[in-house]
Amino acid sequence: MDMPTVAIVGRPNVGKSTLFNRLVGKKLALVDDRPGVTRDRREGDVAFGGLIFRVIDTAGLEESDDDTLTGRMRMQTEAAILAADVVLFVIDARAGVLPADHSFAELTRRAGCPVILIANKAEGGAGMSGAYEAFSLGLGDPIPFSAEHGEGLGELHNALIEALPKPDPDEEEDEDGPGGRSLRVAIVGRPNAGKSTLINNMVGEDRLLVGPEAGITRDSISLDWEWRGRRIKLHDTAGMRRRARIDDKLEKLAVSDGLRAVRFAEVVVVLLDATIPFEKQDLTIVDLVESEGRSLVIGLNKWDLVADQPGLLKQLREDCTRLLPQVRGVSVVPLSGLAGEGIDKLMQAVVNAAEVWDRRVSTSKINDWLSEATSRNPPPAVSGRRIKIRYATQVKSRPPHFALFGNQLDALPKSYTRYLVNALREAFDLPGTPIRLSLRTSQNPFDKS
Structure with a gap:
C-alpha cells in the first residue's frame, strides 16, 4: 500500500512548520516569527505512534493574484490539498478565527478529504477561547494544540487513526498483528513507587531492571503483553518529580519521555506507594493525566506492607474523592507488584476505564x-x-x-x-x-x- 499523505495548511505564521518539525522529529523546516518563511512544499516521512505517513508542509494561504509570488505559493498549497488523504488545518488560537480562515476552510472543504482542525498556540490553556471560536469554521471539533511544546499530540494521534485510510488487510497486517489493536497503558508515578517490579510480574519475566535505588528506569520502555485475550501495550516510565528538583540532564530527558508516554496512552495507571500515598507529587501527576484527557486508574502498590491496618482502604478511597474531585469515582486498586497480588483487579479496572473513556451518549x-x-x-x-x-x-x-x-x-x-x-x-x-x-x-x- 502506498504511504498516505497528510498536508498541513493555514494562514501564514500559525505554526505549520513547527508542527511539521514536531511530526517528523527533526528541524527540517525553517521556523521564524516572520510570516511567509515557508514558500515551497516540504515533505517528510512520519512514524507516529504506529502510524506511518508522508507529511507536507505548505506555504501560508494568502489571498493574491495567481501571477504574484504569493499567488503561486497559494496554488502550490492548493495542489497539496488536492493530493492529500488528510488535511491538518491550522489556526492561531491566540489570534482567533480571522476572515481569511473562513475562506480557506471553504477551499479545504471542497477538496473532499478528511480535515482535522488544529487550534495551535493554545499551550497551558492559553487561547482556549480562540479554540472554541474555531467551531464556526464548520470543520468539526478543534484540537487545542501546542506544536512548540507538544501538547495535544495524543488527541492528534487519535484523530489521525480515524482519518487516515485503513490498510488493506490483503496487503498489510494490522499494526499490532492478528487479534486486533493493542490497548495502550502507561504506568507512571513517583520514583521508586515500584513500577518496573509490577510490570515484571505482569509479563512474567525480569524484563526491566529493578532495585531499591530510586530512578533506575530512565527510558520509557514499551512491552507487548496479553491479558485474558486482550492485547496490551505496556509503557514503563521514569519516575516523575517536580522539574525544580531535577538537575541531571539525562533525568530531565527521561521525565520528558514519561510525559510523552502519557500523551500516547489510552489508560494511565498512577502507581502510589501505599505506605506514603497521596503525596503532593502524586496529586500533581494525576492533574497532568487529567489535563491530557487520559483515562485513569490509581494503583496502591506495596499493599502487603499495610494490609493489616483495618479500614485503611476505605479511608484512602475517601481521601481520593476529597483530594481528586476532578476524577471523581476513579478506581483505586490495592496491589503488590512484588508479590504479584491484585494484578487481575488492576487490569479489569484498566479495561473498564478505557470503556468509560470511549463512551458516547445519544x-x-x-x-x-x-x-x-x-x-x-x-x-x-x-x-x-x-x-x-x-x-x-x-x-x-x-x-x-x-x-x-x-x-x-x-x-x-x-x-x-x-x-x-x-x-x-x-x-x-x-x-x-x-x-x-x-x-x-x-x-x-x-x-x-
Missing part, C-alpha cells in the same frame, strides 16, 4: 438530562437576564466532551459548570474519566430571549 438522552438538571438547579441570572442553556450534545469521546449551546454562557459561574460536570458523570455512569465541557454562546444578534 443527543436525545443528553437533552433529557439537561432539561432535568436545569429544572432541578436553574442557571443564575446575569444583569437581570437569566442564562439560558438551550441544547447539549456530545462532540467527541476519548475523553467524553460535551458542548452546551445558549445565551450568555460565558457568564456561567464555575460552580455551575462543576455542577453540570458532576451531574453528567452521575447520569451517564462516567466515573474517574476526565470530562470536557464547551460553552458556546449564540452569535445571533436578534436572539433576545
Whole structure:
C-alpha cells in the first residue's frame, strides 16, 4: 500500500512548520516569527505512534493574484490539498478565527478529504477561547494544540487513526498483528513507587531492571503483553518529580519521555506507594493525566506492607474523592507488584476505564438530562437576564466532551459548570474519566430571549 499523505495548511505564521518539525522529529523546516518563511512544499516521512505517513508542509494561504509570488505559493498549497488523504488545518488560537480562515476552510472543504482542525498556540490553556471560536469554521471539533511544546499530540494521534485510510488487510497486517489493536497503558508515578517490579510480574519475566535505588528506569520502555485475550501495550516510565528538583540532564530527558508516554496512552495507571500515598507529587501527576484527557486508574502498590491496618482502604478511597474531585469515582486498586497480588483487579479496572473513556451518549438522552438538571438547579441570572442553556450534545469521546449551546454562557459561574460536570458523570455512569465541557454562546444578534 502506498504511504498516505497528510498536508498541513493555514494562514501564514500559525505554526505549520513547527508542527511539521514536531511530526517528523527533526528541524527540517525553517521556523521564524516572520510570516511567509515557508514558500515551497516540504515533505517528510512520519512514524507516529504506529502510524506511518508522508507529511507536507505548505506555504501560508494568502489571498493574491495567481501571477504574484504569493499567488503561486497559494496554488502550490492548493495542489497539496488536492493530493492529500488528510488535511491538518491550522489556526492561531491566540489570534482567533480571522476572515481569511473562513475562506480557506471553504477551499479545504471542497477538496473532499478528511480535515482535522488544529487550534495551535493554545499551550497551558492559553487561547482556549480562540479554540472554541474555531467551531464556526464548520470543520468539526478543534484540537487545542501546542506544536512548540507538544501538547495535544495524543488527541492528534487519535484523530489521525480515524482519518487516515485503513490498510488493506490483503496487503498489510494490522499494526499490532492478528487479534486486533493493542490497548495502550502507561504506568507512571513517583520514583521508586515500584513500577518496573509490577510490570515484571505482569509479563512474567525480569524484563526491566529493578532495585531499591530510586530512578533506575530512565527510558520509557514499551512491552507487548496479553491479558485474558486482550492485547496490551505496556509503557514503563521514569519516575516523575517536580522539574525544580531535577538537575541531571539525562533525568530531565527521561521525565520528558514519561510525559510523552502519557500523551500516547489510552489508560494511565498512577502507581502510589501505599505506605506514603497521596503525596503532593502524586496529586500533581494525576492533574497532568487529567489535563491530557487520559483515562485513569490509581494503583496502591506495596499493599502487603499495610494490609493489616483495618479500614485503611476505605479511608484512602475517601481521601481520593476529597483530594481528586476532578476524577471523581476513579478506581483505586490495592496491589503488590512484588508479590504479584491484585494484578487481575488492576487490569479489569484498566479495561473498564478505557470503556468509560470511549463512551458516547445519544443527543436525545443528553437533552433529557439537561432539561432535568436545569429544572432541578436553574442557571443564575446575569444583569437581570437569566442564562439560558438551550441544547447539549456530545462532540467527541476519548475523553467524553460535551458542548452546551445558549445565551450568555460565558457568564456561567464555575460552580455551575462543576455542577453540570458532576451531574453528567452521575447520569451517564462516567466515573474517574476526565470530562470536557464547551460553552458556546449564540452569535445571533436578534436572539433576545
